[in-house]
Amino acid sequence: MVEELIGAVVAAGTGGLVYLASAARVVKQYERGVVFRLGRLQGQVRRPGFNLIVPAVDRMRKVNMQIVTMPVPAQEGITRDNVTVRVDAVVYFKVVDPAAAVVNVEDYRFAVSQMAQTSLRSIIGKSELDDLLSNREKLNQGLELMIDSPAVEWGVTIDRVEIKDVSLPDTMKRSMARQAEADRERRARLINADAEYQASKKLAQAAHQMADTPSALQLRLLQTVMAVAAEKNSTLVLPIPVELLRFLERGHLEEGRQAPAPAERPVDTTERPVDTTEQAMDELRHAVEQ
Secondary structure (H helix, E strand, O other): OHHHHHHHHHHHHHHHHHHHHHHEEEEOOOEEEEEEEOOEEOOOOEOOEEEEOOOOOEEEEEEEOOOEEEEEEEEEEEOOOOOEEEEEEEEEEEEOOHHHHHHOOOOHHHHHHHHHHHHHHHHHHHOOHHHHHHOHHHHHHHHHHHHHHHHHHHOEEEEEEEEEEEEOOHHHHHHHHHHHHHHHHHHHHHHHHHHHHHHHHHHHHHHHHHHHOHHHHHHHHHHHHHHHHOOOOOOOOOOOOHHHHHHHHHHHHHHHHHOOOOOOOOOOOOOOOOOHHHHHHHHHHHHHHO
8 A cells, every 4th residue: 555655656756747847948038938828829928037838738939039130132123323233231130029029920030031122122223323332321221111110010120221232233333433533533634723723823923023123034044044054964055035135235335335435546447346245145154154
């Protein structure tokens, strides 16, 4: 009798342990447990920790509550300005309602992936190439709204969407490179033209200033000659202005008037008259050598 009682206790204990082992469920910190009893959803979502269910009656499905990083495959489309591009993106989302994520949609990951691809194609068709290249922040926000609207019913919220890369055909890349080069050349020509305009204004002001004082032009000429002759590695051909010759001739005549008249001497009809131009050249050569 005692042996039978002991055997019954052992059997009951073994059955209890088996029942406890089959009924015990451990839910991790980043998970939530959704329990179905005979196919019907239980209202309370199981929290992290040790949980018990009814074996063979209850069925628990664990849902990950972490943020999921899902790459969106590259989608090829035609922009609004008729340019063929390939755009890929990445979606960050997480489950906020575990029961809705399990009941309302068969596979919420696959559903989010397909919705992201469809929305990306729609964004490509509605945007221009310049927007895809330079205004990505606005496109990211629009893409996030398009994906998040149906995802709310699935118990999923979209954290953020980012367009990673925009691939262009080689012909379009070459065309854009030529366009950028032409634009840079245009800016360079405008800058050079503006510099020439400013320089011409300064030169005009200098010309008016030198017109008031002709000697300034001669001094500027001599300064230029000194600057060029300082190198001593080239032959310098210096044009003599007529005004300088006239200035030297006028100075020579004034000296002749101030000098005392020489004693009269018989005039030699065979002597050639003195060329004032040659004398002026000699004096100028002497002044330059000094």
